[in-house]
Amino acid sequence: MEFRRIEESIFKALMILSLVFVVGSLLFVVGVILWRGLPVLSFDMVTKTGEGGYLLGKGGGILNAIIGSLYLA
Structure with a gap:
């Protein structure tokens, strides 16, 4: 039973890490587009x-x- 809790904690941490990576990548791309695009718009x-x-x-x-x-x- 203890193994399942450890496994659940590991996969929950991996999901949160994946979420942070995806949201960070999206914000980076949108930021670069705005940074380069707004001055010429x-x-x-x-x-x-x-x-x-x-x-x-x-x-x-x-x-x-x-x-x-x-x-x-």
Whole structure:
């Protein structure tokens, strides 16, 4: 009976360690995205429609992509 309690404690500790690792990884990825993305995000980029050369560094926005994502959701 004592073996089961030890085994349960070990696996509970492993589950908690796994949870901390997964949540920490998720927060790290979201943090890096926000850290690199927020300085270049502007209101015009979100509210304007894309133009022909948006992917080449020219003007435009992502409004069509946002509306399409909302439509599919």
